Amino acid sequence: xxxxxxSSNGQVEKDLKALQQRAGQILKARPAYKEMVDFxxxxxxxxxxxxxxxVVHPQTVDDDQRRECLGHGQPLLERYDPGIDAQSLLDxxxxxxxxxxxxxxxxxxxxxxxxxxxQAGDFLPATxxxxxxxxxxxxxxxxxxxxxxxxxxxxxxxxxxxxxxxQMVAQNWLPNDGLEEWKRFRCPTCGGPPGLxxxxxxPGGSEGLAPSPRRFMHCPFCGSRWVVPxxxxxxxxxxxxxxxxxxxxxxxxxxxxEFCKSCHHYIxxxxxxxxxxxxxxxxxxxxxxxxxxxxxxKNLKPLETYS
Ligand SMILES: [Zn+2]
Ligand SMILES: [Zn+2]
Numbered sequence: 128x129x130x131x132x133x134s135s136n137g138q139v140e141k142d143l144k145a146l147q148q149r150a151g152q153i154l155k156a157r158p159a160y161k162e163m164v165d166f167x168x169x170x171x172x173x174x175x176x177x178x179x180x181x182v183v184h185p186q187t188v189d190d191d192q193r194r195e196c197l198g199h200g201q202p203l204l205e206r207y208d209p210g211i212d213a214q215s216l217l218d219x220x221x222x223x224x225x226x227x228x229x230x231x232x233x234x235x236x237x238x239x240x241x242x243x244x245x246q247a248g249d250f251l252p253a254t255x256x257x258x259x260x261x262x263x264x265x266x267x268x269x270x271x272x273x274x275x276x277x278x279x280x281x282x283x284x285x286x287x288x289x290x291x292x293x294q295m296v297a298q299n300w301l302p303n304d305g306l307e308e309w310k311r312f313r314c315p316t317c318g319g320p321p322g323l324x325x326x327x328x329x330p331g332g333s334e335g336l337a338p339s340p341r342r343f344m345h346c347p348f349c350g351s352r353w354v355v356p357x358x359x360x361x362x363x364x365x366x367x368x369x370x371x372x373x374x375x376x377x378x379x380x381x382x383x384x385e386f387c388k389s390c391h392h393y394i395x396x397x398x399x400x401x402x403x404x405x406x407x408x409x410x411x412x413x414x415x416x417x418x419x420x421x422x423x424x425k426n427l428k429p430l431e432t433y434s
Contacts, residue, residue, distance in 0.1 A: 261319025322347035
């Protein structure tokens with residue numbers, strides 16, 4: 128085995144282990160998600176295991192180009208070609224259909240309907256997957272109607288396939304998440320809205336500085352993570368004193384909903400003290416769904432409805 132193959136295997140093992148550990152940690156705190164997590168861990172594992180098979184050749188973006196593009200307020204995808212291969216999407220699609228087809232009855236029936244539509248030539252998944260972009264929700268809605276299955280289910284299946292491809296684009300274009308020239312709340316890679324905020328307290332420097340909390344945003348479409356200024360509304364940009372509010376329950380001190388009194392948009396916030404591995408955004412979003420339900424009860428709006 129070549130050196131690079133064995134080291135990439137090592138990385139896969141490491142990532143699978145980190146995923147398993149984090150899932151265990153979450154289930155200890157939120158056991159109600161057990162069934163869901165058990166199923167989706169198979170999906171997430173497949174995404175990690177398939178990483179070396181995916182074909183993605185993003186256009187080269189050097190440091191100067193990155194700085195120039197982001198400095199003009201443009202996400203990199205508006206200027207550069209992500210170079211995602213259609214056949215690669217189709218291969219993972221075929222694999223993910225198998226995984227979903229082994230799920231519950233609703234998933235099995237949905238996969239059957241998708242396959243019938245594909246065989247009849249009514250639905251072309253490769254082109255459709257290639258066209259997926261943040262904000263192009265109509266692509267999923269139209270296909271869902273055409274095939275006759277639930278839109279959110281089809282979105283989940285599509286994301287399972289596209290996310291690992293886009294993660295490779297993001298890793299290539301945005302190797303470090305500490306981008307000082309990007310202070311916006313849309314994703315610097317793909318331009319999509321963030322799905323989750325992370326509050327991370329890093330240890331102070333060697334000169335005995337106090338630990339400084341950093342606020343990151345996570346993109347559910349491409350998996351990018353980037354730094355944003357604190358106390359600013361991600362939707363209306365309000366920095367007015369008293370606009371930023373939050374809800375949390377004493378049982379889950381690490382989780383909260385941050386919302387803006389002015390525009391009523393909210394974002395889920397996870398405090399990651401004590402979590403060492405980089406977050407798997409899919410797992411975190413899945414296991415914080417009760418916060419979305421809570422936000423809905425309080426008439427708050429998710430960020431996707433903005434823009
Ligand atoms: Zn993104
Ligand atoms: Zn606002």
